[in-house]
Amino acid sequence: MNGAPPAVQARGLTKRFGAFVAVDALDLDIAKGEVVGFIGPNGAGKSTTIRMLCGLLRPSAGTATVAGYDIVREPETVRAHIGYMSQKFSLYGDLTVAENLRFFGGLYRVPRAELKERMAFAVTMAGLTGREDALVRTLAGGWKQRLALGCAILHRPPVLFLDEPTSGVEPEARRRFWDLIHSLAADGVTILVSTHYMDEAEYCNRIALIAAGHLIAIGSPGELKRRDLGGALVELESPQPGAALAALHGAPGVVEAAIFGDRLHVLLAPGTDAAALARFLVAHGLTATPPKPIIPSLEDVFVRLVSRKPAPEAA
Amino acid sequence: MFERIRVMLMKEFLELKRDPWAIFRLVAPLVIQLFIYGYAATFTVNHVSTVVLDLDRSQASRDLISHFPATGRFEIVDNVTSQQSLNRDIDTGTAVAGIIIHAEFAKKLLNGQSAPLEVVVDGTNSNTALIALGYVSQIVTIFQADYANALGVSSGAAPGAVSVSLQERPWFNAGLEDRWFFIPGVIGTLALMQVVSLTAFAVVREREMGTLEQIMVSPISRVEFILGKTVPFFIIGLADVALVTVLGAAWFHVPFVGSPFVLLFGSSLFLLAAIGLGLLLSTASRTQQQAFALNFFLVNPLFILSGFAFPISAMPAALQWFTFINPLRYFIVILRAVFLKGVGFAVLWPDFLGLALLAGVMLGVSVLRFQKSLD
Numbered sequence: 001m002n003g004a005p006p007a008v009q010a011r012g013l014t015k016r017f018g019a020f021v022a023v024d025a026l027d028l029d030i031a032k033g034e035v036v037g038f039i040g041p042n043g044a045g046k047s048t049t050i051r052m053l054c055g056l057l058r059p060s061a062g063t064a065t066v067a068g069y070d071i072v073r074e075p076e077t078v079r080a081h082i083g084y085m086s087q088k089f090s091l092y093g094d095l096t097v098a099e100n101l102r103f104f105g106g107l108y109r110v111p112r113a114e115l116k117e118r119m120a121f122a123v124t125m126a127g128l129t130g131r132e133d134a135l136v137r138t139l140a141g142g143w144k145q146r147l148a149l150g151c152a153i154l155h156r157p158p159v160l161f162l163d164e165p166t167s168g169v170e171p172e173a174r175r176r177f178w179d180l181i182h183s184l185a186a187d188g189v190t191i192l193v194s195t196h197y198m199d200e201a202e203y204c205n206r207i208a209l210i211a212a213g214h215l216i217a218i219g220s221p222g223e224l225k226r227r228d229l230g231g232a233l234v235e236l237e238s239p240q241p242g243a244a245l246a247a248l249h250g251a252p253g254v255v256e257a258a259i260f261g262d263r264l265h266v267l268l269a270p271g272t273d274a275a276a277l278a279r280f281l282v283a284h285g286l287t288a289t290p291p292k293p294i295i296p297s298l299e300d301v302f303v304r305l306v307s308r309k310p311a312p313e314a315a
Numbered sequence: 316m317f318e319r320i321r322v323m324l325m326k327e328f329l330e331l332k333r334d335p336w337a338i339f340r341l342v343a344p345l346v347i348q349l350f351i352y353g354y355a356a357t358f359t360v361n362h363v364s365t366v367v368l369d370l371d372r373s374q375a376s377r378d379l380i381s382h383f384p385a386t387g388r389f390e391i392v393d394n395v396t397s398q399q400s401l402n403r404d405i406d407t408g409t410a411v412a413g414i415i416i417h418a419e420f421a422k423k424l425l426n427g428q429s430a431p432l433e434v435v436v437d438g439t440n441s442n443t444a445l446i447a448l449g450y451v452s453q454i455v456t457i458f459q460a461d462y463a464n465a466l467g468v469s470s471g472a473a474p475g476a477v478s479v480s481l482q483e484r485p486w487f488n489a490g491l492e493d494r495w496f497f498i499p500g501v502i503g504t505l506a507l508m509q510v511v512s513l514t515a516f517a518v519v520r521e522r523e524m525g526t527l528e529q530i531m532v533s534p535i536s537r538v539e540f541i542l543g544k545t546v547p548f549f550i551i552g553l554a555d556v557a558l559v560t561v562l563g564a565a566w567f568h569v570p571f572v573g574s575p576f577v578l579l580f581g582s583s584l585f586l587l588a589a590i591g592l593g594l595l596l597s598t599a600s601r602t603q604q605q606a607f608a609l610n611f612f613l614v615n616p617l618f619i620l621s622g623f624a625f626p627i628s629a630m631p632a633a634l635q636w637f638t639f640i641n642p643l644r645y646f647i648v649i650l651r652a653v654f655l656k657g658v659g660f661a662v663l664w665p666d667f668l669g670l671a672l673l674a675g676v677m678l679g680v681s682v683l684r685f686q687k688s689l690d
């Protein structure tokens with residue numbers, strides 16, 4: 001956007017583990033100050049991509065630059081310009097809040113004169129004022145994650161990689177975490193954040209959808225929701241959702257069916273009659289509410305996009 | 316550079332301080348094993364390398380000398396012409412026992428006088444020395460009988476007139492105490508076991524906890540990380556050496572006749588090699604269990620092939636070669652020499668050289684193998 005060099009640029013980025021392709025020829029551009037959500041099922045290759053961009057894994061093929069530096073040729077320069085929160089919580093539990101901050105401040109050689117102020121900022125940001133001397137392992141999940149973010153930004157990196165920073169954190173703490181992400185982005189920090197939570201996808205400027213190592217779609221939440229699913233989406237409720245799903249998969253006109261909580265979302269081929277679907281279920285001895293047309297959510301779009309591109313090993 | 320190493324060291328120190336069992340885990344195995352070896356260990360030794368100084372050069376003296384290898388107990392590794400050369404062989408460990416036959420041995424024997432046979436044994440290995448002396452007594456008895464028989468046949472002299480006196484002169488370890496032999500070696504084996512496993516586990520634990528990933532994503536250099544991670548174990552290793560030395564001297568009265576500086580230098584080289592080994596192990600292990608298994612498979616052979624308990628000279632040739640890449644082999648020689656013989660670099664330089672080469676190679680390879688990446 002507006003001509004500035006991209007904060008992250010990947011071209012054909014690929015990672016193979018033996019014969020298994022974890023990330024397959026990924027192209028990605030992230031502009032400065034953008035918050036990009038990285039979304040995909042388990043094992044999609046989110047962490048592998050982030051680790052390559054951080055210089056923790058060597059790409060098997062392809063290139064990428066982060067903050068303008070090549071991840072293979074200048075990994076140490078890249079490292080000085082990024083903050084990273086790994087998927088697994090990785091601060092020292094036996095050290096206090098202040099000791100962890102001082103440790104990471106030292107690793108990144110934050111000047112002594114500034115360290116105090118930045119530590120104070122991180123403590124305030126994490127909501128840990130007055131608990132500087134608490135051992136980190138005694139903190140609850142939300143505080144731990146905010147402190148980890150605090151440690152990751154002590155050196156003011158222009159690019160942040162956050163790998164599922166909110167997993168296992170209760171909703172109120174997740175919301176607070178996203179407030180922090182947005183205030184960092186407002187200061188011009190570029191953020192790539194992976195998540196499993198669909199509601200969090202809505203908080204991103206853009207969403208990159210990845211499945212089985214392939215980047216399937218990328219766009220703003222609004223753009224993705226307007227995607228043509230190639231049919232009409234209906235919703236119905238059934239007391240036997242499992243049996244209903246199995247039956248629907250073979251029903252005439254059904255492109256796709258998926259369970260969403262206590263409901264079923266069914267994508268019907270153009271021209272299929274929703275009433276015929278109700279009769280089909282009754283004929284199979286299943287009870288269900290009458291199908292009613294709905295506007296696709298992000299999740300519907302993801303389910304549709306992911307199933308269109310079958311995983312190579314499952315094909 | 317120093318700021319990063321400083322915070323690494325600070326972090327290690329704080330973690331150690333927060334672990335209430337740390338001191339116990341560090342000290343208890345050391346003290347327990349020291350006492351086990353100090354009190355319980357005895358064993359047998361074979362094949363005594365021997366140096367011969369024949370000042371008589373008579374038929375009788377050659378005859379007596381030929382009795383030594385004939386039993387298979389002794390292996391004559393050198394024939395020398397002066398007392399100095401014999402002393403040097405024993406100082407350098409070329410020979411464990413020295414046989415000196417003084418001039419006029421044959422004449423005195425023939426005259427029925429007491430003919431002195433002097434035996435010098437390296438007392439640092441008290442067991443070998445004791446066994447060697449026992450064998451010498453047996454050989455002398457056999458020699459006397461043979462000689463008397465031969466005389467009886469030729470001249471009819473009475474067998475009882477023949478006598479060989481044995482002058483035992485154990486050097487260095489005059490009391491021939493087993494534990495004097497063992498305790499210096501215990502320092503090496505314990506320091507090896509502790510430092511290799513501490514180093515390996517410290518790195519692998521961080522890998523398992525995920526904190527290693529967090530460190531590797533920072534701009535810290537490999538050397539900074541490795542220094543910050545291993546300097547504590549170097550210090551612990553030196554403390555191990557000091558503790559066992561002091562306990563050995565104070566409790567078991569093991570003499571320390573050498574120079575503390577030589578000991579410090581040898582220990583430092585040895586600990587560098589041990590740290591290199593621990594790091595190599597950590598680069599080959601993803602989990603602490605793997606590190607444990609590898610450690611077990613590595614440390615046991617090093618222990619057995621070190622000369623600590625089983626003499627290297629009695630091993631098959633292939634294994635003897637293997638001992639040359641075992642840092643513990645060199646360190647045990649240095650330890651025993653420093654404690655009991657008091658010799659210095661002039662004599663021990665080949666062992667120091669071997670140790671320095673091994674330390675350099677092991678540290679070098681481990682630094683090269685240690686990559687700041689996860690694959």
Ligand SMILES: Nc1ncnc2c1ncn2[C@@H]1O[C@H](COP(=O)(O)OP(=O)(O)OP(=O)(O)O)[C@@H](O)[C@H]1O
Nearest residue numbers: 017020022040041042043044045046047048049087
């Ligand atoms: N070091 C490795 N060796 C072999 N396979 C690996 C390795 N790391 C990851 N994989 C495989 O690569 C695939 C992608 O893993 P990755 O961790 O990137 O997925 P992810 O999208 O982050 O999943 P999750 O949501 O579970 O965190 C998985 O199938 C995983 O098993």
Ligand SMILES: [Mg+2]
Nearest residue numbers: 046047048087
């Ligand atoms: Mg992941």
